[in-house]
Amino acid sequence: MMEQPHELAVEAPRTWERPVVCVPVLVALSLVGGRFPSFSTEANLYVFGAGGVLIWLGLTNRVPRRPAPQRLASGAVWWTLPVLVFGVFEGATFFAAAGDDFPTFSRLADPLLEDRLVRSAGWLVWLSAFWGLVRR
Amino acid sequence: MMRTLAIGGFLVGLALFGLVEWLARREGSRIPTLGEVCAYVMRYEVGPVPVGRIGLFGFWWWVGWHFLAR
Numbered sequence: 001m002m003e004q005p006h007e008l009a010v011e012a013p014r015t016w017e018r019p020v021v022c023v024p025v026l027v028a029l030s031l032v033g034g035r036f037p038s039f040s041t042e043a044n045l046y047v048f049g050a051g052g053v054l055i056w057l058g059l060t061n062r063v064p065r066r067p068a069p070q071r072l073a074s075g076a077v078w079w080t081l082p083v084l085v086f087g088v089f090e091g092a093t094f095f096a097a098a099g100d101d102f103p104t105f106s107r108l109a110d111p112l113l114e115d116r117l118v119r120s121a122g123w124l125v126w127l128s129a130f131w132g133l134v135r136r
Numbered sequence: 137m138m139r140t141l142a143i144g145g146f147l148v149g150l151a152l153f154g155l156v157e158w159l160a161r162r163e164g165s166r167i168p169t170l171g172e173v174c175a176y177v178m179r180y181e182v183g184p185v186p187v188g189r190i191g192l193f194g195f196w197w198w199v200g201w202h203f204l205a206r
Contacts, residue, residue: 033204043205051197058193059186068175075167078156086149093142102138105146109203119204126200133192136175 017063017135026127033127034120038113050127058134065135 015021029050036043057063086105093104100107113119153170160167168176180188 036205038204039206044201047197047201047205051200055193055197059189066175068179069168069172072168072173072176073166075160075165076173078159078167079170079173082149082152082156085145085152089142089145089149098138100139102142104142106202108143108146113203122204126196126204130193130196130200132171133174133178133196136171136178 022131026124026131029127030120030123033123034116038110051130054127054130054134063134068136 033043033046033050036046090105093102093107096102109122113122156167157170159165160169160172174192178186178189178192180186
């Protein structure tokens with residue numbers, strides 16, 4: 001039997017890596033996370049548990065990774081623009097420490113995240129991005 | 137006044153993230169996507185230690201803890 005060339009041998013994704021599996025899992029985990037209020041022991045344990053598992057997956061070779069670019073195109077410099085704008089405002093509001101008069105981003109987000117559905121959406125964004133990082 | 141400035145500044149920052157990502161996803165764009173930038177940063181290693189990977193995972197873990205647990 002002839003050996004298949006490497007570039008033609010495409011490894012089928014494992015069951016739990018398929019969107020039809022991982023999206024419902026991420027949604028379910030987010031709905032659970034959204035039930036835990038800020039400063040609760042459950043919320044802390046859940047963040048540390050979920051983050052710990054994802055970091056473990058990301059640092060071991062249990063999840064196949066997409067190939068990383070060898071070098072970045074010159075256009076990468078455009079990413080400094082949003083980072084700079086966001087960083088300047090976060091730094092200014094943090095060091096001004098003016099409370100609600102000149103609030104930090106997290107101070108603005110806190111009242112929004114008190115709503116269970118918004119909190120679950122926040123969890124979904126966080127977990128999905130984390131899962132994306134693990135696979136990079 | 138200052139509160140409006142802060143809200144406006146953060147909204148502009150977030151909108152710029154979206155705009156640059158949109159520009160990066162266009163056909164033939166010279167701008168890498170945010171995912172590609174992250175993947176490049178995560179390649180950084182000092183000896184056998186994946187410093188870039190640990191740093192980015194640690195940062196994102198902290199973001200989750202900061203917004204969702206406290």
